[in-house]
């Protein structure tokens with residue numbers, strides 16, 4: 527049976543992907559240094575999957591450690607990264623080490639171990655200052671943050687490893703992914719978990735900027751589906767794909783949608799915009815539909831309802847709300 531490796535598998539998206547592979551009966555190894563990932567995301571997996579599940583808590587820059595783990599794997603899903611624009615602006619060297627050096631280490635170990643395919647996580651941030659909407663794969667702009675640059679280099683390394691060594695690489699550019707297991711408390715937290723938990727606990731959501739900036743919010747199960755398709759579609763090798771919903775929502779509209787579900791009666795609090803953030807984002811997903819057979823099965827509204835239920839449950843368990 528095919529074996530899969532998920533780097534960053536203790537993180538938000540990686541843990542959903544690894545869990546889906548395990549639930550389909552495949553052997554899965556998770557590699558994670560737990561810098562932002564959490565062991566609790568893997569709770570109960572060993573009991574459920576037995577020896578089919580392995581977790582290696584190492585850094586992806588440990589190329590020798592990776593080679594052993596990759597030895598009999600058919601596909602590596604590479605999601606490990608420091609995933610924040612704001613953190614990259616504060617500490618570009620750390621982002622370079624994890625996201626650029628780390629990707630080179632993963633690709634080198636995959637090549638050396640004879641792995642067939644690597645599916646790597648990139649980001650809509652590579653569109654940078656390109657003002658055109660919707661974003662099409664072939665037209666990127668200048669990077670606005672070290673994080674965007676790290677994903678640009680990730681993409682270029684993937685392309686080179688396919689050309690130079692025949693290692694099949696597939697790059698997926700995610701657009702603002704949301705869902706359960708996103709950390710709402712970090713200073714760098716994404717907007718949906720932050721807004722949701724603030725509204726649920728009776729605090730106004732904090733918006734950086736005027737709230738009219740737009741994003742293509744994508745529920746995590748859509749991204750998992752895209753990864754599974756990218757692992758198997760022959761035509762995907764060497765390609766880059768946008769993975770979003772193909773819809774555009776401003777932060778003010780997002781808060782209104784969450785308010786429609788939660789009904790807290792709170793209004794947002796506005797603060798100065800953050801450096802490095804792009805203004806608008808909207809994915810053209812025609813290429814992913816055509817070559818991957820990708821179709822976002824969960825809408826923004828359905829995803830938001832699931833997320834509100836998830837955080838309500840967690841907060842109730844922690845006595846944060848009645």
Ligand SMILES: NC(=O)c1ccc[n+]([C@@H]2O[C@H](COP(=O)([O-])OP(=O)(O)OC[C@H]3O[C@@H](n4cnc5c(N)ncnc54)[C@H](O)[C@@H]3O)[C@@H](O)[C@H]2O)c1
Pocket residue numbers: 533534535536537538539540557558559560561562563564584585586587604605606607608609610623624628647648649650699700701702703704716
């Ligand atoms: N969440 C989004 O909206 C979004 C959007 C675009 C791209 N992405 C990309 O998707 C991937 C997953 O992001 P996420 O949102 O799940 O974030 P996350 O922080 O939950 O997951 C990243 C994981 O990588 C691990 N990691 C970081 N550096 C590592 C290293 N040097 N060695 C081993 N493990 C390491 C972390 O511990 C964490 O578990 C990242 O590559 C991110 O850049 C995410």
